Amino acid sequence: MRFLNRSAGRLSRYRRGPVAGLLLLLLGLGLTGGLYQAFSPAQAAKSDTQAMQVEKGRKLFLVGCSFCHGQNGQGISTIDGNQLGPSLVGVGAAAVDFQVGTGRMPMAQPGAQAPRKKVVYTQDEIDAMAAYVASLGPGPAVPAAKDYSVEGLTDAERQEAIVRGGQIFLTNCTACHNFDGAGGAMPRGGYAVNLHSVEPRYIYEALLTGPQNMPSFSNGNLSPEEKRDVIAYITSMRETPSYGGFTLGSLGPVAEGLFAWVVGIGGAVGFAVWIAAHSTRSTKKKAEVDA
Missing domain, CATH: 1.10.760.10 (Cytochrome c-like domain)
Incomplete structure (x- = not known):
């Protein structure tokens, strides 16, 4: 016990000596300089x-x-x-x-x-x-590529993202871009662009910043995952064939109604006129033969 006390006393005197203080100072400076050399130049560059x-x-x-x-x-x-x-x-x-x-x-x-x-x-x-x-x-x-891409997802996760994105798109976007994303006219000379040819990166940035007449959807309104899901839905529409035949620009019921009136009903009226005119000529010819 007495020996341990003497050893501790010697170490205590050495720690309080000028040499020990100098060594600690040099060690601290060396450690500080090493850390600065490791991190500061890269940050400065x-x-x-x-x-x-x-x-x-x-x-x-x-x-x-x-x-x-x-x-x-x-x-x-x-x-x-x-x-x-x-x-x-x-x-x-x-x-x-x-x-x-x-x-x-x-x-x-x-x-x-x-x-x-x-x-x-x-x-x-x-x-x-x-x-x-x-x-x-x-x-x-x-945004980074991972923000708007679904490449890292499985097929099941990708389908779920498309379904979620479709619900968000139909709720917030169809009023201007219509149900197929083909765009449409807006008041005061504005228009909603056709989304079929817009790159995913720019769709994400448009959602984030709200260019021209488009409202902005910050991360508080639509989370980054929801924006990614909307882009997944828009991309899926480009790959989906038109099962109904003629798309008519995918402009919705106005274009379809106009086509029905002009082509459908107009064609029926023209055909009826042709039948009536043809029947009249046939009657006249028959009357002349009988006479």
Whole structure:
């Protein structure tokens, strides 16, 4: 017991000595420097790369977008109070990826709705502009492939996703895009686009950001899984054949009723007129022979 007390006393004196303190200091500095060397350079390099991308996007924005949206993305209004270009603060990178990635922006001139056209920028330039707009204020990010794809699901899970997506689509989307997703006309020059040719990525971004006349469905309204299910349903409609014959553009009862009146009833009336005219000529000929 006395020996243990003497050993503990010696260790205590060594710990309080200047050499022990120096060793602990060197050990702490070495450990701190090692951790900094392991983590900080990668973060710094990533931060520098992101800053360069934002700067590149700002230059592209000033050239191609600032005329309508302002040099700082604050939006511009005309003298009579109409909006030339809306504010982009808070719209997020997803809005830029959708609008520029589908060629809707830049617009040739302001209008009721921006149509899809040939893309002007490369994907790297689009990513740079999206990074710059995202730096203006927090907003929806560009979705990853796993967010809108059902590739990792089993066949049973995929069918369940399609059924759930169909219920959501019929409740929230058919009023504008009709039951088949073929689109339709809307007031004041707007229209709902045909969804059969829209990529899943842009459908997800449209649901998230609400471009033009479309309402936005945030993750609070539709969860990411529900958005994925809607996309699964829309994709399944492209692969489903038309069992009813002529689709007539899948525009619903208006087109079908018009076809029935013009072709169906119109054809029946024309056939009846032809029969009546043919019967009259036959009677006249018979009367002339008898005379």
